[in-house]
Amino acid sequence: MTCRTNERTTVRVIGRTARSLSLGMVALLGVGTLTATAAPPPPSVAQGNQWDVRAVTGGYQLTLHLDTPAPMRASLPLLAVDGKPLGVAKQSPDRKSLTLVSADPAVLKARDVRLVWSGDLGKQSGMSRGITAAGPTDADWLKARRGPLLPADPGALGKYKVDTAEYNLGNEAVYLPGLKHRSELLGKVYSPRGAIGPRPLVVFLHGRHEVCYGEPTHPSDNDKPWPCPAGMKAIPSYRGYDGPATALAGNGYQVVSISANAINAWDSEAYDAGAQARAELILDHLALWRKWSTIGGAPFGTRFVGRIDLQNVGLMGHSRGGEGVARAAVLNADRGGQYGIRAVLPLAPTDFARATVPGVAMSVVLPYCDGDVSDLQGQKFYDDTRYSVGGDTAPRSTVTVMGANHNFFNTEWTPGQSVAPSNDDWFGDEKASPCGAKYPGRLTAKEQQAVGTAYVAGFFRLQLGHEKQFLPQFDGSDSRAASAGKAVVRVVSQAPLGSRRDVNHFDKTLPAGAVTGKVTATVCAGVTTTGLRAATPTCMATDDWSNAPHWGTAWFAAKTPTTAVTQLKWTGTNGVVRVSVPAGQRDVRRFAALTFRAAPDPAGAPKTDLSVRVVDGHGRAAVVPVSAVSDALVRMPGSNDSGLPKNLLRTVRIPVSSLKGVDLRDVRAVELRTDRVASGSAYVSDLSFSSPGLGLSAPAVLLPKLSASSVTVKEGDKGTHLVDFWVTMSRPSxxxxxVYVETNGELGESVGGIGRQLVFQPGQVRQKVTVPITGNTRDSYDLPFSLVLSAPHDGLLNESFGHGLVLDDDPTPTLTLTNLKTTEKTGLVSFGVKLSAPSDKYVSFTGVLKDGTAVIRKDYTSANDEGTGPVDRSIDGYVEPGQTTGDLSVKILDDKLKEPAETFSAVIQQIDGAELKVPMTLTATIIDND
Structure with a gap:
């Protein structure tokens, strides 16, 4: 089976022989590019029919040229050379060119250059698209266990009729500092007719999708991507959530769904892929609603005065909008919690920078058949936040929806429902398990939208309205809504403190004597690329990060460790892992269940099982097989292809009431036993006793706020000098x-890469982060890079990206061009080209050829002239980085006529990268050889 998104663009090309370059370089991985601005660009040093490589400061500039615009996806665009991703590519405004700078010399020998996507790493777009064998447990998921029906249906229409309206303050109504562009302020409002008093407000934010559709009246590659060019219409992605918006408004909630097309159009230039800008946009809309709900104003007059409760706000964000709403909750807390953002639901979200969302109730929806963010990286919002703040009383959960893709949660991204062209992002044989469009386990668009409505509406009704009848929907018991139909949904839940007693996180080595028999318990994190040995224990060996959502690295925080769990491996039925319950915590009568997360090891047996044994102070015990209460140890569907099966930790939930014969006032130990199967391997995490609960959710304004400074520094002339960033806290703790800190971006040979954890001791508010900068005497471009903060503990991220800029302080070299004197027989020949000093820049210059007594195409031609069609009089030259001599070539034509010396001239009109007074006229003299 091969299932892949049809938004992936593949280009196969064969490279030509490359010129050799001698440049001191280090490995580079980052976002954005630093490119020469010359016209025309520097000559290529390697190329294929749709790509080229040019030498620039910091390495090699690789550009892929597409016939049609690259798709607008949530995942980051990467350029891969011969199957190896080199880094994040910057898209041109028309998205037909993708460029990155890499120091990897593999680009010079490239035979295959492709656009791939961060969520799809490991997938081979050239794989067979036919049906292959389904995974060994696929049939189990077609008849998967389903929990009881909820007593009320969150997707049902409520007692209120729903009024809708739209507001539009203009396509460029507000400036977003995180984008450095202006954005529209446009939204669709859903209101409960006749509802009295202030109502909770829920804001929806769509994700990264195409911005405009139709044909432009005057096509031009120079058109700005936003606002839409004349003749084109804006895609109304904000109108795609009528289902959950209507379900909420019909039950008394105010909902507004906002447009973010400007961010989608410009976020390839943003340092964080637009997360900050999306957060700023949300807060700008909330500022509007603060005005409309207090003093009123156009376009609503006094309609909403006294009708909106801005201290009870929920945010839903789809795709990159999911990262946006997570950032908005934190940004709001950074600004003092001016809005009461109490609930956040990232839907199929990105998480490029390993942020946390403490203090706020959160549920992350993960569609199993996501063909865009197919690594389900939003799982890390849950993993990174769950223990990030001591005393956090907010509940959180993940909701994995089997058979759901990325796009269909939004009707404007769904074929047959959208006004603009749209597609099913999961691509492959229609009947292939488990995600083919016609496979029995795959949800139709309307089925998927019904599930989305049930979980979005249920979550906000629970968290904002305290409608406790929906607690079982999010407590891990897999209770289900009638409107969700046949959907198989798996929920992992972390109950709030006060409703939870943690027994063991399983992220640290167990004490001596806790493991007996033929079983080992090893703490692991991350993945190992097949064939490589990792320095620390990793949880999986895989070439495809998309099948390991807990353990794939983030693109802007690649050095931040991923979730640590305990991996059990056993070769006998006598293995016991015993976790003792400390004195003072042994009375568990008030809790509803014993829970932990578990998953089978993909390298182990296809089916496995464990027993859970709970022991009291008298030695009495109750034993429960995991398979009797959960399918957490059943491998998820898929056949080791296209990122499937996913390896996700799921809930094992044992009701405390089922522990018959055990004194619940005196529980001494919880044991995991290998008595169910003779050999196996599994991951375990987060053992606790808990009960469903609402907890307390509010902006985390009391946490100290962490910020990275920005630094501008001169490069210097020699050696390595140290530059100090400062990471500061807003107050002592x-x-x-x-917090983890690392450099990211176009590091080149000037900036040293760092990555480590900073620990602020009580009372400490400032720490220095030293970055080595290597100087030289060569003229270079200024070099931007970032200092990224991620995964904080007991703190809140404020300015999480520090901006570094290395200013080149070397003089621009002078270019000297000299006249040419040659004979007819020389063929391709160059004027004299000399640079006063080596440069890191690619020096380029252009001009035109003018006849004298020599005539073009009779006595000489431009090196660019192909000899057919109009005469090409252009001439261009260059000096490669690190060199002092270069090339400015023309082609001399030989004839058999005896004639006097002839001349023509080259008028140089433009220069980039060096000093030269233009226009400058050079004379070429051709000596007859007949």
């Missing part, structure tokens, strides 16, 4: 605060 009474307990340690930690």
């Amino acid at each position: 009474i307990r340690p605060v930690s």
